[in-house]
Structure formats: structure tokens, C-alpha cells
Amino acid sequence: MHTQVSLSSISQLIDGTHENPSSLLGPHNIDYRGSSAVAVRSFLPEAKAAWVIDRLSGQRRAMRRIHPAGFFEAICDPMLDGSQSNSEDALNNQLAQSKYHIQMTNETGKIIEMQDPYAAPSILTDFDRYLIGEGKHHQLYERLGAQLRTVDGQSGVNFAVWAPNARSVQVVGDFNGWDGRKHIARVHPNLGIWELFIPGAKAGDRYKFRIHSLHGEWVDKSDPLGFAAELPPLTASIVTDINNYQWADVDWIERRAEWNPMHEPMNVYEVHLGSWQKGPGRTHGWLDYRDLARRLAEYCRRMNFTHVELMPVNEHPFSGSWGYQAVGYYAPTSRHGNPEDFMYFVDYMHQHGIGVIVDWVPAHFPKDGHGLRRFDGSALYEHEDPRKGEHPDWGTMIFNYGRNEVRNFLVANALFWLEKYHIDGLRVDAVASMLYLDYSREDGDWIPNQYGGRENLEALDFLREFNVAVHEKYPGVVTAAEESTAWPGVSRPTYDGGLGFTYKWNMGWMNDTLSYMRNEPIHRRYHQNELTFSLIYAFTENFMLPLSHDEVVHGKGSLISQMPGDMWQKFANLRLLYSYMWTHPGKKLLFMGGEFAQWNEWNDDDGPDWILLDFATHRGVQQLVADLNKLVIENPALHQLDFNGEGFEWIDCMNADDSTLVYIRKGLDDAPPILVCSNFTPVVRRGYRVGVPQSGFWKEIFNSDGEAYGGSNVGNYPGRKTFGEGHHGRADSISVDLPPLATVIFRLDEPA
Incomplete structure (x- = not known):
């Protein structure tokens, strides 16, 4: 049968190899017998017969079978809308607005009517x-x-x-x-x-x-x-409609826009949704997002956490990656439900006063065949050269940040979670691996930048672009960098030469503090600088103090198992660690299970051993964390100046022989100062003289050795009044009893 389409083009279409099927299929203006007409072509492999139905005139025109595999064509002359214009503009306009359907009968005689996919205008403006x-x-x-x-x-x-x-x-x-x-x-x-x-x-x-x-x-x-x-x-x-959920968190979103992340309290509970709690009879015990929301919101409120940080929730093929090897960057994992279920999760948390931060992984992606790797047969999202495109530690691919489309994919993805799911913050994983071209590589296994350096200039531009977009469009939303090196200005504004993050994880504090706490108390006098060194650089960045999942996996053991001493000392040391952490400048993050002294190292199959809460010692640690969270929230001196040196003052950091630390935390305006005294030995130190900046009555507001927490109840209740005698270079002082392996905290409640 006569047609203007070549047989080779039809064969390529049928084979599925035609590079531009729209040049064949759909409506096309043609010169037919000396006049302008419209050829409508369709590939209908299941059709026995087919027709073009003009929706405007009702005209029904039979389509000819051009190829036995199911290639059909109809020459519509006069044109589909019945007009007689032969101008090119009119024809093109008509092609863009053709009002016709395709009708077909299949081998069973069933009549099927459909719109022509190739007649629809592009969604792209x-x-x-x-x-x-x-x-x-x-x-x-x-x-x-x-x-x-x-x-x-x-x-x-x-x-x-x-x-x-x-x-x-x-x-x-x-x-x-x-x-x-x-x-x-x-x-x-x-x-x-x-x-x-x-x-x-x-x-x-x-x-x-x-x-x-x-x-x-x-x-x-x-x-x-x-x-x-x-x-x-x-x-x-x-295929999913993500635009129908009815949000009820408008008050939260409005308050968030006025929220100042520098001055507000932030106690973050890091959670792996797949193992935080399990449900009997469910696939792998996974709870759905709605059930998780109700349980987690109630728990966080009871524990006085202000935010949860979720390990990656985007779709990932391997559960053992904990979500850090993502394939579906725009899809919440179906392990816990559908997108509306996750919207409910965030909405419910907001309605109960809990912010939601999610881990976001723009550093790398896995090699799974259905994912981004070699997406169209080329190195599309990654680099062609494995010295730039493949991560040696994780066996994953590294994004090509120098490509406009890749940066667009990632920046839009960050904004997507904030816009469509009302997320309050993004914690960016593995930032250090993005910053350095030689990260975890030997000499000769990496390619220097255009200036011969090791800095990944394209990644730097991407991170700045990401942070600017987030902070401009969503005031109050936070970004946090997991960055383990001394790269300067991670949490400084981009206009000041920084990367623009709200916070940077303080990995140096974490490593030094855990190293110190692992020492037997008798040896701690030789390691005092491991505790005090963090205050030398504490205000160079906006630091978050993390005791995250990374500290309780891969053979490291749980936090309490890393503490030295007998059973009593292990619990006392853990309580001391938390007390020191919660009073140190910086926002706080603790991984699930740590809040009640989980004994076993975390694994994603089992999760926390909640049965431990049957024991008073574990309940005591849990209560201590809840009270520390509350202490931070209720005392401005413990959160308002986390990133400003004016909010911290050493009283005594030099007494290495006694392994004690004494310091002041201060807030804005008239916030009463907080005095922190820590004893890192099991020896009770009675009558310990402490210089204070103001005279009056210093009320004891916290004691990690309290009986309610499982301690020996050595303390200073209800507080101590100043002597009028100078000490530690201050004009006044108090005498306190320092409990063993404990922290006591005082607040100036009655200035003289």
C-alpha cells in the first residue's frame, strides 16, 4: 500500500530501534496529491482494524495496515478540523491541537478507543x-x-x-x-x-x-x-500522585520560618526506621510509616528530643546499606508504605512538636543494573574515568558534579524533599569524600583539578549551590555536613567563602572524647588534653556533637560496652559522657539505643534491645537522657550561644591530676549562667573549691550520680552559697562535693 514512510523506518520502529519515532507516529502534515493533508500513523500490534475518529466533526476514517506487524496509517483529507487552509503555520497549529482518537478492534473483537500518544503536546515549555x-x-x-x-x-x-x-x-x-x-x-x-x-x-x-x-x-x-x-x-x-495529601502542619511551617537554628535548642534522635521497633507478622518486622509516626512522636516527646534524624529513607535495593546506597532519590522506601504514608509520618511528627531531618546522599550511588549507573549506556550521572567516577571504599559510583544536568538532578532532589514532604533538614552524608579528589586513593589513582590541586572544585560549586537554594527557598530549614577533615568554613555562609551548611558534625570532638572515655580512670590524667582540645576550635564552625550509628557498628561495640571498669563504673561513665556532651557547646545527636545503654552493637536486623528497660540501671540512663534534653531546652545558657565563644568560659581545665573539668555556660541577655563540674575518676572529691563569676546561691539542678539514674547519690542538694573568698581567679567561690564519675550542674538562681 502506498505510503510516504520508508520500509526501513517502519522496520526500525517495529524492532524498537527507531531513534525518533515521533517522526513517523502521530499526526504529520504531508503533501498528498498536490494538496496539504494530515497523515495519522499508529503502531498497534494487537489491532485487527483501526480508525481515526475526528472528535470535532465525528468523521470516522479507516486506517490502512501498512505493515503486517501492526503499522497503520490514515490520510485525513480534508484536514481533521475541516478547514481548507494550506499555510504552514495553520498546519503546524493544527498538528499541535489535533482533536482525534484512535479506535481499534483486537483479535477478540473488542473495541478499544484511545487518544494518540503522539498527538499530545509536550509538557515542557x-x-x-x-x-x-x-x-x-x-x-x-x-x-x-x-x-x-x-x-x-x-x-x-x-x-x-x-x-x-x-x-x-x-x-x-x-x-x-x-x-x-x-x-x-x-x-x-x-x-x-x-x-x-x-x-x-x-x-x-x-x-x-x-x-x-x-x-x-x-x-x-x-x-x-x-x-x-x-x-x-x-x-x-x-506512577504516584503526590499532590493530594491534606497537610495539617501549617502552624509548624510558619513557626519554622521564624526559627533561628543558631540560638534554639536542638536535641536530635538518630533513627533507623527499619529496626527502631519491629512489628510481629510484618515483612521483616518493618512497621509502616503511620505506626512509626505514632510510636516515635510519643517517645520523642517523653524523651524531650526536639528532632529525629532518619537514616536515608529514599528507595534503596539493599537493606544492609541502611539506605546509604540509594537508587530512588525521589521515592521514600516502600518498606514502610507509600508516599502519602511518609507524608503522614512527617505531618504527625510536626503536629506533636518534633522536627524531621533526613540523611541525604549526593556523594555516590550503587552499581545496581536498574539504577543510575551507565544509564543510557554512557557514564551519564558518573564520570567515565574510574579515578573520578568510582569510589574505592564503597564500590559505588561518584556523581559528575561538573555536569549541569547532574547538579540539577541533585539540587532539585534536595528541594523536592523540603517542598513535597515538609522535611525540616538535610544531613549530607560523606561530605569529605566529595571535597577531595584523592579521598581514600593512592598516588596515581586520582586526577588533580585544573590547578593541580586535590580539591574537587565541581563538588564545591555543587555544595554551595545546594545550600544557597535550600536556605533561600526554605528559611528555618537546616543542613548539616558529615565532614571529618579540617576543611575551613563548612558552616560559614557562601558569601563569606564558606560552603553554606547550617551545621557541621564535630567528628574531632567525638573521636577525642570517646578515646578519652575508653581509658581507665587512673590513666586519664595523662589524656586531659583530649577533653579540652575541642574548645580551642569549638567556635570556628557551627558544630553538632554526634554520637551516631557509626560509633556503634563494625566491631566498635555499643557505647556502654566501650566504657571501662566494672558494671557500676560502666554505667557511671556513660552517664558522665552524656552529661559532658550535653553541656559542651554545640547541638546534640544521639543514635537510638544509646539513650538506654544498649549493650549489643547495633545491627539492622535486630535493632535496640528494648527489653533492657526491665532493668533499673538502663531505665536510669534513659531518664538521665530525657532530663538532659529537658535541661538544654529550659536553660538558655545551654543552647543560645552554642556557636559563640561568649557563651563559654573555663573555670578550671588544668587539674589533670584530679581529672576534673569546671566551666561556665552563658546565654543571651539576662539568662542565668550554668556552672558545670565533672569528675572523671571514681574518687569522691568533697569540699572541692570552685571559683564562680558571681556571688549568690548556686542551685544544683542536675547530678548524674543521682539515685534515680542508678548513681550513689553523692551531691550538693539543694545547692551552694558563695563564700566571699576568691578562687580560680574569680572574686568568689563555692565548695562542692564532686560525685564519682559524675557531673553536677548548678545555676545561679539567687544573685547576691
């Missing part, structure tokens, strides 16, 4: 194309991926994916029996984006992109911007 080209489309998630859409009254899904080096891209899923020949995407050549509107596709449909790669291979890929995914080990993306 000219402005979208401009922003994508510049790598600045911060709402990329509203254009790429699977977008529910209605075209000419027909509901369906618009699929779009970036794969510039693919030979062809098919959309496969429940809506086409996973036969990609039925839905070959159209390409935007200058953008490398493949797009297709599929009428009748709907929320809940599973799908993938079937990519004919640069090297001629076919591979099924999950959607990089998919909003939901199947439960692992299944890997399909799921």
Missing part, C-alpha cells in the same frame, strides 16, 4: 527547556518522571527521562503489557530528554524505561525521578 539547559530547573520533579496529566479530556501519564546518548527509549509497564514497541518515546534532541504521554495510564501502574543504549544493548531502568517503587527486591517504579 520553552522556559522549562531553558532552565533544564542551564541546569537550574529547581522543580525538575514536576516535568520529568511520571506526571499525571489530562490532555483534551483524556487522563493519562506523561513520561519523561534524560538519556541523551540512548538510541531509543521505550516506556514499558502495566498499561502496555510491558511491550515497549507500543510506546516509543519522542526525543527532544537539544535536551536529550525522551518524552511520551500515554493516555489511560494511571496512578498505581508499574513502569520502567527500556533503553536502547549507546552500545546497542537493551536495559530496563527504574525512573530516576520516580515518586514510588516496588518493594525490593522488585525494582519497577510506580
Whole structure:
């Protein structure tokens, strides 16, 4: 049968290898017998017969079967809308607004009517194309991926994916029996984006992109911007509407915009949702997001935590990675429910006064075949050269931050979690590995930057761009860097040469403090500097003090198992560690299980041993953490000037022989000062003279040796009145009893 389409083009279409199917399929203006007409072409492999139905005139025109595999064509003359204009502009306008359906009968005689996928206009506007080209489309998630859409009254899904080096891209899923020949995407050549509107596709449909790669291979890929995914080990993306949830946290969001993260208290509870608590009869014991929200909010309120930090919740194929090897950057893991369930989780936490921070991993991604690696057959998201593109420690791929589209993918992803899920903060994992080109590499295994240095200049630009975008668009939201080196200005503004993070994890404090606490008390006099060194640099960054999951895995043991001494001393040392941490400048973070002295090293299969709370010693530690959290919240001197040297003053840091520390914490304005006295030996020190900056009555407001916490109850209740005698270079002093392996805290409640 006569057609203007070549047989070779039709054969490529049927084979699924045609690079530009839209040049064949859909409506096309042609010169037919000396007149302008419209050729409508469809590939309908299941059709026995097909027709074009003009929706405006009702005209029904039979389509000719051009190829036995199911390639059909109809020449619509006069044109579909009945007009007789032959101008090129009129024809192009008509093609963009063609009002017709395809009707077909299959082998069983069933009549099926559908909209032509190739007649729908692109979802991308000219402005979208401009922003994508510049790598600045911060709402990329509203254009790429699977977008529910209605075209000419027909509901369906618009699929779009970036794969510039693919030979062809098919959309496969429940809506086409996973036969990609039925839905070959159209390409935007200058953008490398493949797009297709599929009428009748709907929320809940599973799908993938079937990519004919640069090297001629076919591979099924999950959607990089998919909003939901199947439960692992299944890997399909799921069409999802994420815009219907009715949020009830408007008050929280409004307050957050006025929140100053420098001056407010922050007690963070780090949680792995898959193991925090288990549920009998559930898959792997995983609780759903809604159940977790109710349990976790109640627990955090009781424990006086202000925030939870969730280990990565984006979809990841291997549970043992704890989420740090992500594939679905735009999808909360289906292990605990669907996207609306996770929205409920965040909403519920907000309604109960708890902020939600999530771990975010822009440093690397795994090699799983359905993921980002070699996405279109080329090194698309990663670097081609393994000296830049592959992480030697984790066997993962490193993002190519120098590519506009990759930076756009990541920055838009950060904003996505803040916009669509109301997240209050992002903790960025493995920042040190991003900053240095030679991170964990031997000489010769890395490529210097353009100036011959080891700094990853492209990663630096990305981190600054990310932080600026977050802080400009979402005031009150925090970003925190897990950065273990001495890189300067991590938490300084970008306009001042910094990276722009709100906080930096103080890994030096963590390492030095745990190293000190592991020493037997008799040897601690030789290691006093390990405790005091952190105050030399404490105000060079906005530090968060972390005792995270990294300190209780990989053979390190739990925190209490790292403490020296007999059973009583282990508990006393842990209480002392927490008391020192909570009174040290900086925001606080503690991993789950640590708050009640979990004995076993954490693993993601079992989680915390909640049964330990049957024992008074463990309940005592739990109560101590709750009281320390409350102490920080209620006393401005313990949180208002965490990042300012004016908020801290040593009274005595030189008494290494007695292994004691004494210091003052101060707040803004008229906040009463807090006096902290710690004894890192099991020897009771009675009548210990302490110089104080003001005379009056210093009330004892906390004692980690209290009987309620499992201590020996040596203390100074209700407090101590000043002598009028100078000491420690101060004009006045008090005499206190220092309990064994304990901290006592005083507040000036009655100035003289």
C-alpha cells in the first residue's frame, strides 16, 4: 500500500530501534496529491482494524495496515478540523491541537478507543527547556518522571527521562503489557530528554524505561525521578500522585520560618526506621510509616528530643546499606508504605512538636543494573574515568558534579524533599569524600583539578549551590555536613567563602572524647588534653556533637560496652559522657539505643534491645537522657550561644591530676549562667573549691550520680552559697562535693 514512510523506518520502529519515532507516529502534515493533508500513523500490534475518529466533526476514517506487524496509517483529507487552509503555520497549529482518537478492534473483537500518544503536546515549555539547559530547573520533579496529566479530556501519564546518548527509549509497564514497541518515546534532541504521554495510564501502574543504549544493548531502568517503587527486591517504579495529601502542619511551617537554628535548642534522635521497633507478622518486622509516626512522636516527646534524624529513607535495593546506597532519590522506601504514608509520618511528627531531618546522599550511588549507573549506556550521572567516577571504599559510583544536568538532578532532589514532604533538614552524608579528589586513593589513582590541586572544585560549586537554594527557598530549614577533615568554613555562609551548611558534625570532638572515655580512670590524667582540645576550635564552625550509628557498628561495640571498669563504673561513665556532651557547646545527636545503654552493637536486623528497660540501671540512663534534653531546652545558657565563644568560659581545665573539668555556660541577655563540674575518676572529691563569676546561691539542678539514674547519690542538694573568698581567679567561690564519675550542674538562681 502506498505510503510516504520508508520500509526501513517502519522496520526500525517495529524492532524498537527507531531513534525518533515521533517522526513517523502521530499526526504529520504531508503533501498528498498536490494538496496539504494530515497523515495519522499508529503502531498497534494487537489491532485487527483501526480508525481515526475526528472528535470535532465525528468523521470516522479507516486506517490502512501498512505493515503486517501492526503499522497503520490514515490520510485525513480534508484536514481533521475541516478547514481548507494550506499555510504552514495553520498546519503546524493544527498538528499541535489535533482533536482525534484512535479506535481499534483486537483479535477478540473488542473495541478499544484511545487518544494518540503522539498527538499530545509536550509538557515542557520553552522556559522549562531553558532552565533544564542551564541546569537550574529547581522543580525538575514536576516535568520529568511520571506526571499525571489530562490532555483534551483524556487522563493519562506523561513520561519523561534524560538519556541523551540512548538510541531509543521505550516506556514499558502495566498499561502496555510491558511491550515497549507500543510506546516509543519522542526525543527532544537539544535536551536529550525522551518524552511520551500515554493516555489511560494511571496512578498505581508499574513502569520502567527500556533503553536502547549507546552500545546497542537493551536495559530496563527504574525512573530516576520516580515518586514510588516496588518493594525490593522488585525494582519497577510506580506512577504516584503526590499532590493530594491534606497537610495539617501549617502552624509548624510558619513557626519554622521564624526559627533561628543558631540560638534554639536542638536535641536530635538518630533513627533507623527499619529496626527502631519491629512489628510481629510484618515483612521483616518493618512497621509502616503511620505506626512509626505514632510510636516515635510519643517517645520523642517523653524523651524531650526536639528532632529525629532518619537514616536515608529514599528507595534503596539493599537493606544492609541502611539506605546509604540509594537508587530512588525521589521515592521514600516502600518498606514502610507509600508516599502519602511518609507524608503522614512527617505531618504527625510536626503536629506533636518534633522536627524531621533526613540523611541525604549526593556523594555516590550503587552499581545496581536498574539504577543510575551507565544509564543510557554512557557514564551519564558518573564520570567515565574510574579515578573520578568510582569510589574505592564503597564500590559505588561518584556523581559528575561538573555536569549541569547532574547538579540539577541533585539540587532539585534536595528541594523536592523540603517542598513535597515538609522535611525540616538535610544531613549530607560523606561530605569529605566529595571535597577531595584523592579521598581514600593512592598516588596515581586520582586526577588533580585544573590547578593541580586535590580539591574537587565541581563538588564545591555543587555544595554551595545546594545550600544557597535550600536556605533561600526554605528559611528555618537546616543542613548539616558529615565532614571529618579540617576543611575551613563548612558552616560559614557562601558569601563569606564558606560552603553554606547550617551545621557541621564535630567528628574531632567525638573521636577525642570517646578515646578519652575508653581509658581507665587512673590513666586519664595523662589524656586531659583530649577533653579540652575541642574548645580551642569549638567556635570556628557551627558544630553538632554526634554520637551516631557509626560509633556503634563494625566491631566498635555499643557505647556502654566501650566504657571501662566494672558494671557500676560502666554505667557511671556513660552517664558522665552524656552529661559532658550535653553541656559542651554545640547541638546534640544521639543514635537510638544509646539513650538506654544498649549493650549489643547495633545491627539492622535486630535493632535496640528494648527489653533492657526491665532493668533499673538502663531505665536510669534513659531518664538521665530525657532530663538532659529537658535541661538544654529550659536553660538558655545551654543552647543560645552554642556557636559563640561568649557563651563559654573555663573555670578550671588544668587539674589533670584530679581529672576534673569546671566551666561556665552563658546565654543571651539576662539568662542565668550554668556552672558545670565533672569528675572523671571514681574518687569522691568533697569540699572541692570552685571559683564562680558571681556571688549568690548556686542551685544544683542536675547530678548524674543521682539515685534515680542508678548513681550513689553523692551531691550538693539543694545547692551552694558563695563564700566571699576568691578562687580560680574569680572574686568568689563555692565548695562542692564532686560525685564519682559524675557531673553536677548548678545555676545561679539567687544573685547576691
